[in-house]
Amino acid sequence: MSTTRQQQVKAAVKWIEEAWKAGTLSQTGQAFIGQLEEAFMDRQYDVDDVMVQEEKVIARVVITGKHTGIFAGIPATGKTVRITQFHEFTVNDGRIVHRFGWYDTGTLLPQLHAGA
């Protein structure tokens, strides 16, 4: 039996939840990850959007956190920020493979700079 779109979305959301609980959702391979993990506290995540095309699934996750340590040369601002992640999967025959994870920083930096 083929996997329905709903099952694919569920599998991706479950993978993200498990990775979050295991503390591995941040492991995207980007060089700044260690610093990011230390710079943002009280982190929570939300799955904002999931797109499916055949066996390909891409989820957009938003992590909120408080900026309490130095990140990209910017000292703690105490601001609560929204950080976007993308996660790409292949889901078929009930099997999920995580193919790619990535943090956006282009929408993060302006939040740290904005206002006073």
Add this chain to the structure above:
Amino acid sequence: MTTMEQKNTEVVEAFIQAFWNSNDLSAADTFTTEDYRELSYQSKEGLKQFAAKILKAFPDKKYTVEEIIAEDDKVLVRMTVRGTHQGVFFGTAPTGRTMNVTLYRQYRLRDGKIAEHRGWIDMVTMWSQIQAG
């Protein structure tokens, strides 16, 4: 994949080629709807100004589509942009260093035209590549 999703994918690929690789800024008008919503660069004009700015800073810039998926009216694309820093970029003098940065762009289409765009790019990695050393 529906015919519309297939067509939308082709429109986005053609737009990326024309606008971001062939530097045809008029593609921001010809590929888009009258009521186009630009969620990352404020407006069509803002989009063109950003493209002109990045072309000056990285004259050999090249975008490569790494992944693209379409569902309903949406097309999501992951790309890499590579280029040599040969002009001023947001106040930073040219360093001659190369960038190789990942970005995502999400488009919504209506009747074969782009009606909305929103983008994400890893600026921290980009700055570290052009400033390091």
